Amino acid sequence: MPLAGRPLARAFEYSPVLQDWVTATDLRVALDRRHRGLGLRGREASYGVSELQVGGRCRCNGHAARCGATGPSGAPQCQCRHHTAGPECETCRAFYCDRPWQRATPSDAHECVACECNRHSHRCRFNMELYKLSGRKSGGVCLSCRHHTAGRHCHYCQPGFKRDLGRPITSRRACKACQCHPIGAVGTMCNQTTGQCQCKMGVTGLTCNRCAQGFQQSRTAHIPCVRVQEVMTTTAAYPLEWNTGTECQTHCNPSHGRIHMNLRKYCKKDYVLHAQLLAMVESGEWWQFTTSVLAVYRQRQVPIRRGEQPLWVPRQDLACGCLRLQIGKAYLVIGNDAESPDPARLVLDRNSLALPWRHVWAHKLRRFQQQNRRGNCRSP
Numbered sequence: 511m512p513l514a515g516r517p518l519a520r521a522f523e524y525s526p527v528l529q530d531w532v533t534a535t536d537l538r539v540a541l542d543r544r545h546r547g548l549g550l551r552g553r554e555a556s557y558g559v560s561e562l563q564v565g566g567r568c569r570c571n572g573h574a575a576r577c578g579a580t581g582p583s584g585a586p587q588c589q590c591r592h593h594t595a596g597p598e599c600e601t602c603r604a605f606y607c608d609r610p611w612q613r614a615t616p617s618d619a620h621e622c623v624a625c626e627c628n629r630h631s632h633r634c635r636f637n638m639e640l641y642k643l644s645g646r647k648s649g650g651v652c653l654s655c656r657h658h659t660a661g662r663h664c665h666y667c668q669p670g671f672k673r674d675l676g677r678p679i680t681s682r683r684a685c686k687a688c689q690c691h692p693i694g695a696v697g698t699m700c701n702q703t704t705g706q707c708q709c710k711m712g713v714t715g716l717t718c719n720r721c722a723q724g725f726q727q728s729r730t731a732h733i734p735c736v737r738v739q740e741v742m743t744t745t746a747a748y749p750l751e752w753n754t755g756t757e758c759q760t761h762c763n764p765s766h767g768r769i770h771m772n773l774r775k776y777c778k779k780d781y782v783l784h785a786q787l788l789a790m791v792e793s794g795e796w797w798q799f800t801t802s803v804l805a806v807y808r809q810r811q812v813p814i815r816r817g818e819q820p821l822w823v824p825r826q827d828l829a830c831g832c833l834r835l836q837i838g839k840a841y842l843v844i845g846n847d848a849e850s851p852d853p854a855r856l857v858l859d860r861n862s863l864a865l866p867w868r869h870v871w872a873h874k875l876r877r878f879q880q881q882n883r884r885g886n887c888r889s890p
Contacts, residue, residue, distance in 0.1 A: 529571075570590070593621055594622055604633075610641065630656050630657050658685040669698075669699045670699055670700075673703060777887035783844075787837050787838065787839060788818070796824060798821070822857045839867075843864055
């Protein structure tokens with residue numbers, strides 16, 4: 511419709527209220543009365559309407575300069591610009607939603623802006639909260655980032671991958687695998703800038719692939735590197751041919767064949783552990799084992815914590831074969847504190863049990879632990 515000379519004509523393009531007020535979707539023509547003067551013999555005369563011209567313009571919200579009957583229904587459709595879409599250019603095109611849609615004005619086109627996904631995604635969504643926090647500059651959130659990238663803008667690498675600083679972030683190969691050593695590293699994640707994997711104790715290297723200075727490779731994957739002075743093999747620690755003399759035959763408690771774990775045996779001991787032997791060193795009349803306590807099923811008076819703990823075994827008990835222990839193996843350790851020279855020491859002697867660990871015991875021991883908490887264990 512012509513705007514020249516009308517009130518507020520200059521403000522029309524800036525006022526959504528005025529634009530909505532003059533917008534028409536339908537047109538109704540009302541014929542109020544018929545002409546009587548030209549009637550024949552006093553009869554009313556009727557006229558046919560041969561042409562009715564209605565002027566107007568398409569509603570394109572300022573995002574189109576032309577429109578035409580291009581829609582399926584033949585209705586005029588705007589030829590949208592500024593990365594907008596829809597019959598009236600009323601929305602932003604897919605992936606162009608970094609800012610909210612706005613009507614265009616003569617001074618500002620208010621173009622729809624593409625999301626910044628560093629070429630790793632073709633999908634995004636708009637988040638109004640992020641838009642406000644950015645000072646109304648950016649609210650796009652990228653979806654389904656590819657090429658091992660992640661983040662709102664696909665701007666950093668997924669866990670387990672690191673940045674290849676020799677390539678731009680827009681490259682398909684901007685992220686590469688950390689390649690952390692499966693035994694020497696704690697998990698598969700690394701520092702995304704330096705590529706440094708998180709190493710286990712005594713392990714070093716960018717990918718945790720070697721022992722640190724002062725450490726030597728062990729025989730267990732749980733602690734792959736131990737201090738050099740702690741590294742002892744079974745052969746160096748005690749003979750494989752056990753002493754079967756009279757002294758040892760009377761020293762060790764007699765074996766009763768296969769041992770069955772029950773609540774009575776559980777309650778008679780001061781502590782019950784699932785532990786793995788890592789290393790051993792001789793200390794006078796004792797052998798000191800470096801032990802990794804994996805689970806505590808019965809606590810003694812001095813609490814035992816999970817993790818690395820020293821375990822003391824009398825020298826004669828080991829020499830006579832009262833306890834058959836091997837470095838790197840896991841055992842069910844059941845012992846008492848009676849023979850301990852120090853209440854804080856964890857002692858395993860000829861009156862104790864060290865049984866090769868079986869996974870089926872875990873459920874039974876947890877059941878014994880629950881019965882102990884209910885007070886079903888009585889002092890022997």
